[in-house]
Amino acid sequence: MELIWDPTYECMEREEIEQLQLERLQATLNRAYKNVSCYRNKFNELGIVPEDIRSLADLARLPFTTKEDLRLNYPYGMFAVPLREVVRIHSSSGTTGKPTVVGYTKHDLQTWSGLVARFMTAAGVTHDDVVQIAFGYGLFTGAFGLHYGSETIGASVIPMSSGNTEKQIMIMQDYKSTALVCTPTYAITLADKMERMGVDPNSLSLKVGLFGGEPWSESMRKEIETRLGLSATDNYGLSEVIGPGVAGECPHKCGMHIFEDAFIAEIIDPETCQVLPPGSVGELVLTTLTKEALPMIRYRTRDITSLDYSKCACGRTLVRMKKTMGRSDDMLIIKGVNVFPSQIEEVLFAIEGCQPHYQLVVDRVGAMDDLEVRIEVTENIFFDEMKRQRAFLEMVEKKIASMLGVGATVKLVEPNSIPRQEGKASRVIDKRKI
């Protein structure tokens, strides 16, 4: 039997979950309508009062909340409690645009810790583990979320913060870290560095990795698992909703279980905003059910995924979301075809020896869109012979074309010439002026 942190809420019957969701949704709406003028105004505009919501399906009648709403009500306008009840203020990691402010009451922090403890337990972390947190500590919710989750489980936390890769490796060796928390990109950076330093990953104690903060592919998972010698798990969250702790993978790695007693998940078509049936690919929309300081009603995450309600072998009855495939605002439309950077990533990883650092440059030549894929060269894919080099490039181009349905030019660039930000890499440059 695998460990489940909170079986009461993680293994409820569908009918029970839905009853609890309805109760908590109605209570949340009553509080939000009463205490947050932004919600009250939006509801009033549509002539809706909280009492109109009588079923989970009625949720579709409510207006969406977007990052723009948070910006318009900057900094504290969306809070549903007075500031003196807020014990923590964080900021969105600012994936796009300006940061937004989020707050937590004392109880919100407890809720958050419990939710993170759930997915860390699902990933295999126990009180015997030593958790090295290589997320940046600061306004970003990632580090604190995982920090609290580890402490709640009773694991030993090393609050390393991000950066200083050599020191990370030294601590990993000396303190015998068993669990690693960072972005998937940084996991690769660590692996690269270890290779250069001649550190054998098998000499480390690493057992499990909890990677989040950005979308990553299955092939990237395989690469991290082989190169770091751990079980790499994905988890999902966003500051506006709570931070990490919205969903996380169990050992079966067949999607991330969304903690449905705390969140209602919907999938919508990002263009028409209509709710899509279970299983469809679309944008994830989340509604919080337990948050006090900052309730979120139908928050548009911009993350593209799909939901799977079928039973999971782990015993949890919670719906699973697929690894995010990209962002609805990251989605590139090239020659009329929807392209997600993650698809190209998938192709690149499938090619043996190809490193994950790449960049997409989209431009418009005349009336035609043009996609260029820049790949950092490594020893494995550098050939002295022009002929072999060209053959390699043609092979990559062919694979990308068959995956995306649109052609791309593949170019090799100098090692380390693609800028890396701490954590998230800037992977898309769209030069088109439309």
Next chain:
Amino acid sequence: MLRLKNVNTFYGKVHALKNVSLHLEKGEIVTLIGANGAGKTTILNTISGVTPAAAGEILFERELVQALSPDRIVRTGIAQVPEGRQVFKPLSVEDNLELGAYLRYRQREAKSRIQQDKQEVFSLFPRLEERRKQSAGTLSGGEQQMLAIGRAMMTRPKLMLLDEPSMGLAPLVVQEIFRVIDNLRKQHGTTILLVEQNAKAALNLADRGYVLETGKVILEGLSSNLLENKDVQRAYLGREKKELWER
């Protein structure tokens, strides 16, 4: 075990409950807290059929009960201990208990079983046994409360609705009543929905709670969380009064 969905109840034109949804699992003690007039008692009366719901759904053990008459609802296994005890004052303690089993007598249940249940009530409340021949009106407030609970127990309920059991009682007596409620669950496995003015005591006893405001549920949570909630503290636990004054 009990499930309410979008329950709406009216007193004449007054919309007393607005879309109330809540649930109780078997063996749970759940409390309703809120100010006077928030709708706590109305929820109990709506479940027991005294003031039937105008709209919505009440499921007890997966059966719809909201259209049933109060006596039918008692038969399904729901008993209410009303606010202010409402014992039959001229009748003896024993007769009050016997009346609790009225439906069971009507259904020709074996008298020995009913008598056995009465003995159980007496063992839970020895003071009632001492006063079994006394008329209920001569009992103290605490004893009358015990009698009201005992009378409800005589229906062999699966779910007991308790309305303000501590009202007007001395602190020591309140403690005893709460101990009895706790025992009801422990020894008889009775599920309990409790309405209490004394929110702190109720939350200390209950597993979960719902906070009501003007006929609406505004919060659901584990008792431990509600005890720490600032809104709950300010409104119902008497903390931060000073700050409230300053506003």
